[in-house]
Amino acid sequence: MPKVAYTEEERARVRAALLATGLELMARQGIQHTTVEQIYRAVGISRTFFYSFFPTKEDFVVETLYLQQPKILAYARQLMADPSLSWRDGVRQFLHACCYGEKNGIAVLTVEEQQLIFRRLSPESYQTFREKQARLFGDILECFGVRANGERVALFTNLSLSIMILRRAIPSTLPLFVPEAADRTVAFQIDAIVDYLETVRE
Secondary structure (H helix, E strand, O other): OOOOOOOOHHHHHHHHHHHHHHHHHHHHHOOOOOOOHHHHHHOOOHHEEEEOOOOOHHHHHHHHHHEEEEEEHHHHHHHOOOOOOOHHHHHHHHHHHHHHHOOOOOOOOOHHHHHHHHHHOOHHHHHHHHHHHHHHHHHHHHHEEEOOHHHHHHHHHHHHHHHHHHHHOOOOOOOOHHHHHHHHHHHHHHHHHHHHHHHHHH
C-alpha cells in the first residue's frame, strides 16, 4: 500500500533523488529520450507523487539544469587549480567536456529540446533561467581570469552553447553538415574560443 503522508524532510529527500536521477538519465541518454516514468520508477514513487513536486516535465528539466550548474563551476575551478594543466589546456578541457556532455555527466539541450521546453515555461520561469545562466557563465569567466562584464558574458554564452548544440545536432538536425568532420569542427571552435578568451584575460 502506497504511503499517504510524508514529512517535509522525506519530501525533500524524494525531490533531491528525483533531480539527481533525472540529471543522470538525461546526461546519459538525452532529455528527449528520458521520460517522467523512467524517473519516478527509478526513485520508487508514483506518477501522481512526482507531479506534486513538478507541475510539468519542462519545469523538472529546468530544475535539473540548475542542479548541475554548481557542479559545472566546480569542475572549471578544479581544472584551473590543476598544476599539471596550462591555462589554455584547462579551458580547452572544460569546453571539450561540456561539448561531449553525455560522456561526462553533463546534460546539454539540443535545439529541439530548447524549443520544446522554453515554449512551455512561464515568462517568470524563463527570466529566472536567463538570470541563472548569465550568472553561471559569468562565474566561469571569472574562474578563467576574465572580467565578466555583460558583453563578454553574452558572447561567451553564445559561443559556448553554439559548439555544444552543433556537436549534438550533426547529423540528425543538420543533415547538410559533414559528420566525419564534426569532432574536428568542435576542436577548431574550442581553440577559437580559447584564443578569444586569452586576449581578454587579466
